[in-house]
Amino acid sequence: MDKLHAMRVFVRVVEANSFSKAADTLGLPRASVTTTIQNLEASLGVRLLQRTTRKLSLTLDGAAYLEGATRILSEIDEIESTFTSARKTPRGRLRVDMPGSIGRLVIIPSIHEFHAKYPDIDLMLGLGDRPIDLIQEGVDCVIRVGELSDSTLVARRIGAMQQVTCASPAYLAEHGEPRTLEDLERHVAVNYFGSRTGRNFELCFQRDGREEEIAMQGVVSVNDADAYVTCGLEGLGLLQPGRFMVLPHLRSGALREILRDWRPARIPISAVYPHNRHLSPKVRVFVDWVAELFERCPLLQGEDLPEDACVERAAPVEREGACECVV
Known part of the structure; x- marks a missing residue:
């Protein structure tokens, strides 16, 4: 039995918490992964994993073996990469x-x-x-x-990414353009909700070292990048994507930047x-x-260059972190 191969399979099974997922990521048949673990346990004379129909869990011996196997494999990878990266x-x-x-x-x-x-x-x-x-x-x-x-x-x-607060001309013609953060109380936004939390992200603003996060009312919430911008283009509310994502729409006039004095922090x-x-x-x-x-691309370094495009299409992405804004 190839002990190093068995170690890698065992570590991957533990990381994935699944024989099937481990097999997929290793590019091996599930039966081969199962056999490898069984042979490894037989050669060691101990049980490494407790298996039930719903989950896997490490035994005490399995936890000790995992720690040693992870260390050994990391050291081998480090040694090999030192040589292979230089000549291959x-x-x-x-x-x-x-x-x-x-x-x-x-x-x-x-x-x-x-x-x-x-x-x-x-x-x-x-x-x-x-x-x-x-x-x-x-x-x-x-x-x-x-x-x-x-x-x-x-x-x-x-x-880094610089956001821009914007809206469609149709929305602004109907609701007016907000000039201050207080004006946002009379407006609605296209809300973006997180895939993990299910909650809407707040709009984020910054000026002179002061930061404000404002939860907006809205008629629609989405969790898809393209849908977010499309809703804004259709006049359904304010939105706050990254500038480089909507630059073509800003240049064409399909979207207009608002609240220029309150720009979000670079992300x-x-x-x-x-x-x-x-x-x-x-x-x-x-x-x-x-x-x-x-x-x-200067825009991808957080620089605010409204007329210089690096990309030709537009869509937003979800931000991770404590202040999960749509960017």
Whole structure:
């Protein structure tokens, strides 16, 4: 029996808390994963996992073995990556998750550049606003918008986003244009609710070091990026997306910026990955490439350039963090 392979399978089963999920992320048949764990337990002479129809749990021996196996595998990965990254082109499957708008507007239009540079990497791109558990779902890297709270992950800041408060001309013609934050009491917003919490995000404003968060009434709430902007274009209320996402609509006049004196704070954009994968050549080259891609565009560094476009379409993404604004 290949003990290192068995260790990797065991660790993945524990991380995924499922034989089936572990098999999917490892690219192995479920029966092979089950057999590997059974053979490992037989060779050690102890039971590592308690199995029921509903869940898996570690035995005391399993917890001790997990700690040692994780340490050994991390050290092996670190040693191997030191040599392979220097003499080999990164290769293999790389699973990355990101907000849909960043994927559609920034990453996918330039993905041919990454493929030309790293043809042996098979990219799996997940697009959406759903929170991702990197370990359990076998994701190598995610791009997140907002302040990060999970200290078990490694994060590299790759950019920043400046929001813009705006509305359609039709909405403003019917309801008037708000000039102060107090005027917002007479207005409605297109609300965006979080996939995780189900609650609407507040509009966020900042001026002279003062920050205000305002919960808005609305006739519709959505949790889809494109739907959010579409509702704003249809005159259903105020909205607060990232400027680079709606820049074409601002330039065409389909949306108008309001409350220019109360602009939201810039929001960080980060590439995030698990500690045990921080030396992976695949992850390293992808994060380096994404950081370079963002550096090309001032709007993706949080600069407020209303007339200079980096992208040609528009849609919002969901922000993670304590002040979960729509961005």
